[in-house]
Amino acid sequence: MALMLGIDTGGTFTDAVLLDDDVHGVAAIVARAKAPTTHHELSIGVAQAVSAVLDRVGRDRAATIALVSVSTTLATNALVEGHGEPAGLFSFGFSAAELERTGLSTAVAPDLLTSMDGGHDAHGNERSPLDLEAIEHRATALADRVSAFAVASQFSVRNPAHEQQAAALIRSVTGLPVTASHELS
Template structure:
C-alpha cells in the first residue's frame, strides 16, 4: 500500500489530501493559508490530514506541493519581479501561448527536459 500526500497552497486555504495506491482518497483537510509564512498553513493542513487518517508521517511515500499564489500574483500584477523557467517546451511556444506578452519583458529561460 502506497500513501501519497498532496498539498495545494491557495489564496485563502491550504488543502491537503492523502491517496492510497494513487486511486482512493483516504482523507482531506484544510487550513488557512498564512501568506507571511506559508510553512504555518502547510504544516497545519498536513497535521490535520494525517490525524484524520490516523497515519504516521513515516508512512507517506511521496509528498507533492503546489501553489497558485505565484500565478495569482503574476496575473494580478502584484509582488516583485518574476522570471519564467520553461522546462520541456520550445521557445516558440512562448508566443503560441501568449506567455511572452504576459511576461511584459520580465526574464525567462527555456530548458530542455520533460514532463507528463
C-alpha cells in the first residue's frame, strides 16, 4: 500500500495528511496532524507536522510514501496583505490598456514597472526588437530598490526568446533573481 503525504503551510498552522491511494481506487485519509506555522523558520513547523503524522501511523511506514505534495498560502497572503519585498517588473509588447486589463499595471509600484517595446504575436513572430541597452540601464537603476525582477512578454508561451534574453541580461547586471512569465504557464 503506497502512501501520499500532503503538507500545507498556512498563516497559522502547518497541516500534514497521509493518504492511502489504494483503497478501492479512492484516496483515503490514514492520518492527519497539525503544528503551528513557524514563520521565522518554516521547516520547523513542517518537520513537526510531518513527524506527528508519521508517529500516528508508525515511522516504518515512511518508506511506503510514494508522493509528497506541498502547498502554501503564505505567498498569496503576503501579496494580498501588501507584505514582502519589492520587485521590478519589465513588460514587453503590452499596450497600456493590456497592462491595465491583465493587472500588470498594478502588480508592482508604478515606479518599479518598466513597459517597453518587444514581444511576439500569437504565432510567435517578433513584433519589435528588444532594446537591450535600455533594459540594462533600467535594471541597474532599480537594482538597489528591489529584491527581485519579473519579466512578462506578450505571447511568451509561443516564443519565450525576449523573456529569456531580458532575464539573462538582468541577472548578469544585477545578480538578482528573475522570474519569467513563460516559466509559470
